[in-house]
Amino acid sequence: MDLTIRISKKGTRVVKASELHRALGLADHHYQANVRSWIRDVYQFADGIRKPVGMQDYARSTNTKTDVVHEYYFNLELARLVALNTKSKVKQAIATKLSKEAEVYPDHVQLTADQTLQLLEQTRAMTRLSCQMAAEERHYNAYVRRTGSGDYWNHYRVENVVKITMEELREQLTDRNIPFNRNHRVRELLLRHDPLECIRVGIVDHYAAQGYSIPYALELGKLARELAATMQLEVTDDRQGEGLFTTPADIDLVRKLQRAAA
Template sequence: MDLQILVSKKGTKVVKASDLYIVLGLPNKQYATNLRRWINDVYQFRDGIRKPAAMKDYAKRPTTVKLMEDYYFSIEFAKLIVLNSKSKVKQKYATFLYKLEDKTESNDLLNVDQVMAVLELAKVMGMVSCQTAAEQKHLETYEQRNNGSAANWWNFRSKMLGYSTDQLKQKMQEMGKSTAGKSRRHMLMQTDKYEMVRTGVVDLFMAMGKTERYAKNLGRLAKAFAKELKVEIFDDRNAPLLFTPHLNKELANEVKHLEKGRYLQLWEPQRMAS
């Protein structure tokens, strides 16, 4: 049996859960149990590690068989299910679904509102208070994923960001500058100050549960915006309000408290087209 691909009026490609189950050759008696597990499990989607979202990754399919539940699955979700299954034919169907994924609808692409939000993020990440808050929130997410442990945090973060304290010290020395008593942030300020904006944005989106690739892509975009706008890097933590830059306070508060308000909610899962 071939896996049937359905296309909605809006062009969304989906598969039926029941069809997927049949082609994978899984035990009929375990259908209901596996279906519940699929929907409640955690997967690495393109936009982050999370549970599947209703009306984004799956939707209830009306059926005349009262005792049998069925769903429509997005192509990405179906592929992740196949990869996590114990089916003997999972490579065949995972490859098939991978080729069907519409690259033009990839979550790596930003809509206009998201681009404008990254532009605003580039500005507020000039404030050290936002940078440190994003770093702390990222650390908390890291600990949650590692059973409450922060072991290897600095090595993990250095590898992800592409620089370490030792590398920054070497760069400072090559520039003929002293490294005595200098923190990472101080050294970045003297070697590549807009890297602080990139780092802050990467920390923020990692804290929000996005994938490393996705967070780094947005970080690079924010850094490019910061350079173009000549964003001021300002340590506002102990500065009087009179001397702080006039920036988007609403977004700054969202960053500091990881609150999904008008800006950060733009990265919440969108509803599946019907």
């Protein structure tokens, strides 16, 4: 029942369809027919009864070298539903393993009261530039560990975390007559464009660095932004020390978030 859980480029936990098929003890020569059936069947997903959606629940491997046998990656929810839908004698064990992994690293946010309070305190702390910068560095280090290098980091972060390019930021700042210079980096441009986005991005970096999926981290970032807006929090540059207008926050948490090491 050896089934390897992998991490996609977006941080989502996935399994290979071929490895799931083998772990379930199904005959190899039935793989192609079974996988076609799996991605066309109807399941009870968390968001309703539906068919799997490509690039959401599963994706075809770009390393597939033949048009006859295709490799796919399934997210943990689809893999669990597929397993339970088979006649395998080990389907319960496989589904249990996948469920436990999904509980530790969920793709969707369902916070308890304590977790909500924790996010609230993290949001307060993330008003500090020092915490935002440390979170980005932790995320970068996690990215390097996962991919083996820092190649394409900037592209990855813009596509998955920041969600806006530097050129788009410059254009929008120009349209609003907000001054900036060409040496300003993404965070400096964001700070001029929308300070609350700096808090959102910081929270996304913080959770992505811990191994949570990008979709999960993005949902937490969105919640953090809403909390920051409700509390009317302001971003401050604390790199030279706490200022008069720095948002009060738990000092131990602030120190923890200021550490660049994960």
